[in-house]
Amino acid sequence: MHKITWIGAFLLINNMVIAQEGKEVPQKVDRPKVENRVRRSVNVEPLSPKKLWELGRVTAEGLSKDGSQLIYGVSNYQFEENKSEKNLFVIPVNGGEAKQFTSEAGSESVLKVEGDDILYMFKGQIWKKNLKDGNSIQLTNYEDGLENVKISPDGKHILFSKSVLLKPYYSPNKYEDLPKSNVYIYDNLDYRHWDTWNDGKFNHPFVATYDNGKIGEAKDIMAAEPYYSPTMPFGGAEDLAWAPDGKSVLYVCKKKFGTEYAQSTNTDIYRYDLASGKTTNLTEGMNGYDNTPGFSPDGKMMTWLSMKTDGYEADKNDIYIQDPVSGQKLNLTAHWDGTVNSYTWSKDNKKIYFVAPTKGTVQIFELQIPANLKNMSLPNIKQISSGDFDITGIVGEVKDGLVVTSTKMTRATEVFMFNFKSKSLSPITKVNDQMYATVADTKVEARIIKATDGLDLFSWVIYPPDFDPTKKYPTLLFCQGGPQSATTQSYSFRWNFQLLASQGYIVIAPNRRGMPGWGVKWNEQISKDWGGQAIQDYLSAIDDIAKESYVDKDRLGAVGASYGGYSVFQLAGVHEGRFKSFISHCGLFDMKSWYGTTEELFFANHDLGGPYWDKANEKTYTEFNPSNHVEKWDTPILIFQGGKDYRVPIGQGLEAFQAAQLRGVKSRLVYLPDENHWVLSGQSAQVWQREFFGWLDETLKK
Incomplete structure (x- = not known):
């Protein structure tokens, strides 16, 4: 549910619905064809859970200085050891052998x-290896290892993070004579994050001199402040940066403590001067998330991402620019009706390229840097990529375009060249091509209908291999989490649309209210209305596709996780017989008990309106509370629950299962004691898939 947080100009959606025999019918959107990189093999099989986990997971690691070589990583899961092995590879950007x-x-x-020379991290230490020849050389041997490392531009200093014990929350630290005790003691909130109890240790940035692997005495630049940097629970190296002159460092921090910390998203960007030891808040007065600080290649301009509203984790994300000398700053995307995922500068300092969701995909946009910040002129913003794919990140700019990472619903991450002139993607890495040559294709189509309030509702529809419109298929409604997360052309190793369709199901995945990519108003509409228009959007989507002759109306299911799991629980009480099966993973079942046990209260305060004892929020805790509709539950339901999920704690899944059992509803609980909000262990993920599809076999395949 945390925003961790992936069609634009090419999707020429017109707001008119095609008329046929006096009735409104869905638009079958004509979209540009994207050439498949692999010809279909003669011997192909539907994608299986095991084959899904046998795919290599590709990460773009960087470019050589001249931009001619790409360094990328490939992680391969080893079933026997139940772990992944990652190695680095090098390949020419313009084509060649890896x-x-x-x-x-x-x-x-x-x-x-x-x-x-490539400097890389391995087992918490810095190593070096030459691209052309040479052996790996371990440069550092720092006690306890290094995390989130940044070396200064001149190579003379190192910036990294480590945890510092500041509060005796854990009994062996409070009572040294009881070293074998295992007790936590708290006087305020912020007592746990995501899947970890707060043991009184706080991430802090450290700086030290650095000389080819030799690290001098490290200084904690936040001293004894009980704050986190990098931020918890998902902050990393992007929260730390060097100034271009190497004389100061920037770090992101939410300088709030305890209960106040749990209710706020107000992070700021701080500058620490190495010589004077002075710390300055560079974003004071900006009350939402401020993060991802960086500088133009020439070092003259500072940029960062910022949200406006304190407590709203899914607020519009804007790009800010500031002249460090004059202090003049400008919101470069204030006038643009969208939200930014990530950004990078052009080499000539004249543009910023950024990645953002738009109409069911994630694409590249560019903006021109204003010549003068003082006149507050807002730049023209242009979408430069389009197609049925997601651009998941920009690696860097090279001579003819951008090196990017990209996915489709039917292809895991690979690295591509986006050519400025042709506006097309060409593959650089082909790690999984051979595997996909053995996988049966699944067709993906865009579909647009009218929602109950008259607005266009876009969905992705994924069809089984060798789809035959003369047959009838069981169909699944996919309910997205977030709730302000996009359903785009992303590729998941658990909620994988290709895998779902490959088991013989049609899948419909609506871009319901609350999803970015359809304007700020659409994105915001779900807050304080969880059980309202978004649920109606889901029902509209499944009702519409159920009109198709190839959909078996007696075999409809709804599946989802997090807010998607909430949606499943809510639908179970209001679906009026539409569905024959439900699956909820880590869903919110009782809003009162959830508010009382979740850890990041800023999210609950903004999206639910606040606590249940405030009468202004009554609708959230009554009409929009799934537990209040249990008397209408009569449909088989499978419930997954992670034991270390503190965002949607264990009670939610247990309460739902117990209610279903006592109601006499066919139900099953799959409890994953070592998993959090996700399923990260490979073998546990295989169990998850087997139970998931086994349940569908029991309830929909008959």
Whole structure:
């Protein structure tokens, strides 16, 4: 549910619905064809859960200084050991053979490219290896290891993070004579994050001198402040940055403590001066998330991402620019009706490229940097990529375009060249091509209907391999989490649309209210209305596709996780016989008990309106509370619940299962004691898939 947080100009959606025999019918949207990279093999099979986890997981790690070589990582899951092995590879950007760069047992990630030398992290230490020749050399041997490392531009200092014990929340730290005790003691909130109890340790940034692997005495630049940087629970190296002159560092921090911390999203960007030790708040007065600080290539301009509203984690994300000398700043995307995922500067300092969701996909946009910030002129923003794919990140700019990572619903992440002139993607890596050559294709189509309030409602529809419109298929409504997360052309290793369709199901995935990519108003509409228009959007989508002759109306199911799991619980009480099966993963069942046990209260305060004892929020805790509709539950339901999920704690799944059992409803609980809001263990993920599809076999395939 945390925003962790992936069609634009090419999707020429017109707001008129095609008329046929006096009735409104869905638009079958004509979309540009994207050439498949792999020809279909003669011997193909539907995608299976095991084959899904046998795919290599590709990460773009960086480019050589001249932009001619891409360094990328590939993680491969090993079933027997129940772990992944990641190695680095190098490949020419303009085409050529990939060569393995590292082969040590473990996981490596690129830290910095210095000419032909690659600095990379391995087992918490910095290593070096030459692109052309040479052996791996371990440069550092820092006690306890290094995390979130950034080396200064001049190479003379190092910035990294480590945890510091500041509060005796854990009994062995409070009572040293009881070292074998296992007790936590709290006087305020912020007592746990995501899947971890607060043991009194706080992430802090440290700086030290650095000389080719030799690290001097490290200084905690936040001293004894009980705050987190990088931020919890998902902050990383993007929360730390060096100023271009190497004389100061920037760090992101929410300088609030305890109960106040749990109710706020107000992070700021701070500058710490190495010489004076002085800390300055660069975003004071900006009350939402401020994050991802960076600088133009020439070092003259600072940029960062910012949200406006304190407590609203899914607020519009804007790009800010500031002249560090004059202090003049400008919101570059204030006038644009969208939200930014990530950004990067052009090499000539004249543009910023950014990635953002738009109408069911995630695409590249560009904006021109204003010549003068003082006149407050807002730049023209232009979408430059389009197609049935997601651009998941920009690696860097090269001579003819951008090196990017991209996915489709039927293809996992690979690295591509986006050509500025042709506006097309061409593959650089082809890690999974051979595997996909053995996988049966699943057709994906866009579909637009009218929602109950008259607005266009877009959905993705994924069809089984060898789809035959003369047959009838069981059909699944996919309910997205978030709730302000996009359903785009992303590729999941659990909620995988290709995998769902490959088991013989049609899947419909609506871009219901609350999803980015359809304007700020559409995105905001779900807040304080969880059980309202968004649920109606789901019902509109499934009712419409159920009119198709190839959909078996007696075999409809609804599945989802997080807010999607909430949606399943809510639908179970209001669906009026539409569905024959439900699956909810880590869903919110009782809004009162959820408000009383979730950890980031700013989310609950904004999206639900606040606590249940405030009468102004009565509708949230009555009409929009799934537990209040249990008397209408009469449909089989499968419930997954993670034991270490503190965002949607264990009680939610247990309460729902117990209610279903006592109601006499066919139900099953799959409890994953070592998993959080997700399923991260490979073997547990295989159990999850088997139970998921086994349940559908029991309830929909008959």
